[in-house]
Amino acid sequence: MLKNYFKIAWRNIVKNPSFILINVGGLTVGITSCLLMIMFIRHELSYDQFHSKKDRIVRVIMEYSFGESEPTKGNFTSTKVLPSFKRNFAEIESGVRIADVNRVVNYGEHLFNEEGFVFADSTFFSVFDFKLLQGNARQVLDKPKQIVITASMAKKYFGNSDPVGKTLLISSDREPYLVTGVSVDPPANSQIKYTFVASLSSLGPAQEETYFDANDYTYLLLKDASSIPTLQAKIKPFMAKEMAKQIGTYINYQLEPLTSVHLYSPYSGFEANSDIKYIYMVSGVAILVLLIACFTFINLSTAKSVERSKEVGIRKVVGAVKRQLFWQFISESSIITFISCLLSVALVSATLPYFNQLSNKSLAFSEISSPVILLSLLSILLIISLLAGSYPALVLSNFKPIKVLKGAFKNTTTGSGLKQWLIVFQFFISIFMIACTIVINSQLQFIQNKNMGYNREQVIVAAIDSKIVEKIDAMKNELKENPNIIHISQTNYTPVSIPGGHTMFRGDQTAEKAMNTRGNKIDEEYVKVNGLKLIAGEDLNHQDLLDASREKEPYFHFLINESAARQLGWKPQEAIGKKIFLGDWRPGEVKGVLRDFNFASLHNTIEPLVLYPANFGRTLLIKSNANDMQQTLNHIAQKWKIVAPHRPLEYHFLDDDFQNMYEAEKRIGKVFSVFSAITILLACLGLFGLSSYVIRQRIKEIGIRKILGASIQQIVYTLSGSFIKLVFISFIITIPLVWYLMDIWLKDFAYRIEIEWWMPCIAGILAIVIAFLTISYQSIKAALMNPVKSLKTD
Numbered sequence: 001m002l003k004n005y006f007k008i009a010w011r012n013i014v015k016n017p018s019f020i021l022i023n024v025g026g027l028t029v030g031i032t033s034c035l036l037m038i039m040f041i042r043h044e045l046s047y048d049q050f051h052s053k054k055d056r057i058v059r060v061i062m063e064y065s066f067g068e069s070e071p072t073k074g075n076f077t078s079t080k081v082l083p084s085f086k087r088n089f090a091e092i093e094s095g096v097r098i099a100d101v102n103r104v105v106n107y108g109e110h111l112f113n114e115e116g117f118v119f120a121d122s123t124f125f126s127v128f129d130f131k132l133l134q135g136n137a138r139q140v141l142d143k144p145k146q147i148v149i150t151a152s153m154a155k156k157y158f159g160n161s162d163p164v165g166k167t168l169l170i171s172s173d174r175e176p177y178l179v180t181g182v183s184v185d186p187p188a189n190s191q192i193k194y195t196f197v198a199s200l201s202s203l204g205p206a207q208e209e210t211y212f213d214a215n216d217y218t219y220l221l222l223k224d225a226s227s228i229p230t231l232q233a234k235i236k237p238f239m240a241k242e243m244a245k246q247i248g249t250y251i252n253y254q255l256e257p258l259t260s261v262h263l264y265s266p267y268s269g270f271e272a273n274s275d276i277k278y279i280y281m282v283s284g285v286a287i288l289v290l291l292i293a294c295f296t297f298i299n300l301s302t303a304k305s306v307e308r309s310k311e312v313g314i315r316k317v318v319g320a321v322k323r324q325l326f327w328q329f330i331s332e333s334s335i336i337t338f339i340s341c342l343l344s345v346a347l348v349s350a351t352l353p354y355f356n357q358l359s360n361k362s363l364a365f366s367e368i369s370s371p372v373i374l375l376s377l378l379s380i381l382l383i384i385s386l387l388a389g390s391y392p393a394l395v396l397s398n399f400k401p402i403k404v405l406k407g408a409f410k411n412t413t414t415g416s417g418l419k420q421w422l423i424v425f426q427f428f429i430s431i432f433m434i435a436c437t438i439v440i441n442s443q444l445q446f447i448q449n450k451n452m453g454y455n456r457e458q459v460i461v462a463a464i465d466s467k468i469v470e471k472i473d474a475m476k477n478e479l480k481e482n483p484n485i486i487h488i489s490q491t492n493y494t495p496v497s498i499p500g501g502h503t504m505f506r507g508d509q510t511a512e513k514a515m516n517t518r519g520n521k522i523d524e525e526y527v528k529v530n531g532l533k534l535i536a537g538e539d540l541n542h543q544d545l546l547d548a549s550r551e552k553e554p555y556f557h558f559l560i561n562e563s564a565a566r567q568l569g570w571k572p573q574e575a576i577g578k579k580i581f582l583g584d585w586r587p588g589e590v591k592g593v594l595r596d597f598n599f600a601s602l603h604n605t606i607e608p609l610v611l612y613p614a615n616f617g618r619t620l621l622i623k624s625n626a627n628d629m630q631q632t633l634n635h636i637a638q639k640w641k642i643v644a645p646h647r648p649l650e651y652h653f654l655d656d657d658f659q660n661m662y663e664a665e666k667r668i669g670k671v672f673s674v675f676s677a678i679t680i681l682l683a684c685l686g687l688f689g690l691s692s693y694v695i696r697q698r699i700k701e702i703g704i705r706k707i708l709g710a711s712i713q714q715i716v717y718t719l720s721g722s723f724i725k726l727v728f729i730s731f732i733i734t735i736p737l738v739w740y741l742m743d744i745w746l747k748d749f750a751y752r753i754e755i756e757w758w759m760p761c762i763a764g765i766l767a768i769v770i771a772f773l774t775i776s777y778q779s780i781k782a783a784l785m786n787p788v789k790s791l792k793t794d
Helices: 002-014 017-045 081-088 151-158 225-242 258-264 276-306 309-317 322-359 365-369 371-396 401-405 417-449 466-470 472-479 526-530 542-548 562-568 629-643 654-660 663-697 699-707 712-746 758-783 787-792
Strands: 057-066 072-074 092-100 103-107 110-114 117-120 132-134 146-150 167-170 175-183 196-199 217-222 249-257 459-463 485-491 502-506 515-522 534-537 556-561 579-582 586-594 609-613 619-624 651-653
Touching: 017 258, 017 276, 017 322, 017 365, 017 371, 017 663, 057 258, 057 515, 081 092, 081 217, 081 225, 103 151, 110 151, 146 151, 146 167, 151 175, 217 225, 225 249, 249 258, 258 276, 276 322, 276 371, 276 417, 276 663, 322 365, 322 371, 322 663, 365 371, 417 663, 417 712, 417 758, 459 629, 459 654, 466 472, 472 485, 472 629, 485 515, 485 526, 485 629, 502 562, 515 562, 526 619, 542 556, 542 609, 556 562, 556 579, 562 586, 562 609, 586 609, 619 629, 651 654, 654 663, 663 699, 663 712, 663 758, 699 712, 699 758, 699 787, 712 758
Parallel strands: 117 196, 146 175, 515 609, 556 586
Antiparallel strands: 057 072, 057 217, 057 249, 092 117, 092 217, 103 110, 103 167, 132 175, 146 196, 167 175, 459 619, 459 651, 485 619, 502 515, 502 579, 534 586, 556 609, 579 586
């Protein structure tokens, strides 16, 4: 019997190729979109799940404040934390400290400035499940000057030869490190990324006497996952005792489960974190796209089923029961859905590279065979088959055969209430997606156009080391031979990455009144390179660097921003010449006050900032004019080889750092842009198919109207009006939801746009225009038909 159902279903499908084309096309696009987003969501949720001890591993977050300032948190800790905690807390089984410090690596003729170079405790491969292809996990990092490399680095430096036992020369000092092991490359869903892991003991004796020197990541392996709350409760009173002698200083530590870092932590690590709210947004988009494809199918199936009312009537006359009719329609919808699922799998393979570019991920097509994806695909197949087949089956199986065979059943409107509400819901989704896209892209445009208070254009950022620092004047002189290079600054941080961790207080107050501040070491050209604006006082000069570098009684001239001056209790002009302390050992005075600039993401308000003179920064900022950038870069590369042959030149632009801060927002903006286009396409596809069936049902009415003198415009308006009203209803329903949800999203930004009335209106007008154009084709075609031919239609 089941075989017969599918055989008849296939015959009915083949007889209606246009019906098949619209339905299969719409479902294929919808299912493909949904599968891609499910793959993305699965990947994001799988971060760090491959570690066997994942439930027992936590990352340590430092919380600190000085004086009366508000506590600040960060993901770096001092090397003292791990040994101190292991001695005092029985809950801890082991742990690992990781220092993320890029190094120059040299082997034979190979010389590279390698990112992903880390130093770690010998427990690294015991705590984490990064598989070693060669070497013993407990021994590969147990001595100084030992190093483990990834398989890709082994191939890069040693080709097909065995790297274990060979020596790599590390850093500008060409220190020899023995290769003791080879590991697999960290998987894409690992928050911890590395290319080289060197023994932490290579850096010399750990500075374990202070909690202040916070430069490392610290991970703890607990004996029992359930002890995390217990340990967390013990840390605060323990640290209060530890810091009892440090009057006015507060330090505490928070524990973050390893598997929560990628989606729930505000503190990034080896790569930028994502955010669980974006997973919710992508999940919502996936559901909406699938729903709109499903509703298109249901609407067209329902409309098409009306044309088969006589077939159903005959079947009932010859003895067919409701159950048989039900399974007949389910069989047809199952075949169409199954074909769409197969085509979707093929389309996923074809579009995955483009989706990876869109999402900035490296998803593999093989992931589609995972149980989660296969179960999702099976669920989609069953749900759509049942939804699309059930309604027409239930409606038609209730027809009275005699009335149907007499032609008493005709569809003379846009359809039943269900069909009308399905159209409303389809365009509700489309308008919602378009309106959200407009708001998100408007905020991104605001970010791009906002005056950040510094000039990020034509600024080249290059890393330098101690050898280059020793020859920094020679490097600057060589580079400035090119007239396109205007200014060069030696610093620690660019204007978009200035860290916290500093304290500052007035000279007429004690350290107990200190406030937290961000700080950066700069030279006399930093302000000029970055186009910062002085609103009071003067810029630093070379003498200020000499005063700060004196061995005995160094004295500092500081530049502070408006926020720092305000928090210290001064107006910009009042601050000039006032004595302040940076920490408790950098005395000096305020030389200049800078206009506030956004040195962090626009998610955050501007914090107090101090810039102080130093000539040992490890970053070079090169300001160029707009003339022939490529020639300027060639000049820099040429001079770099002369002054620093030991280190390859690697550079990027300051604007790249700025753009990277908003990678997650740009990614979600692209996702909404692409899938809002898909939703409007699917909605119009369904509207096109549905309107063609409705117009076909009203063909005699159109002929009569033409005979009675109706113009083409009147007929088009009559046929289109009822559909456009439904789209307008969708628009009205969408406005408050878009306003509410997008306002919640925008609240995450300290600096944001306000949602304007025109944003959802543009989405609504666009949807109405597209819907009208979609229906107009069918309406004009019907209006131009010869009325005599229309009246002959049965």
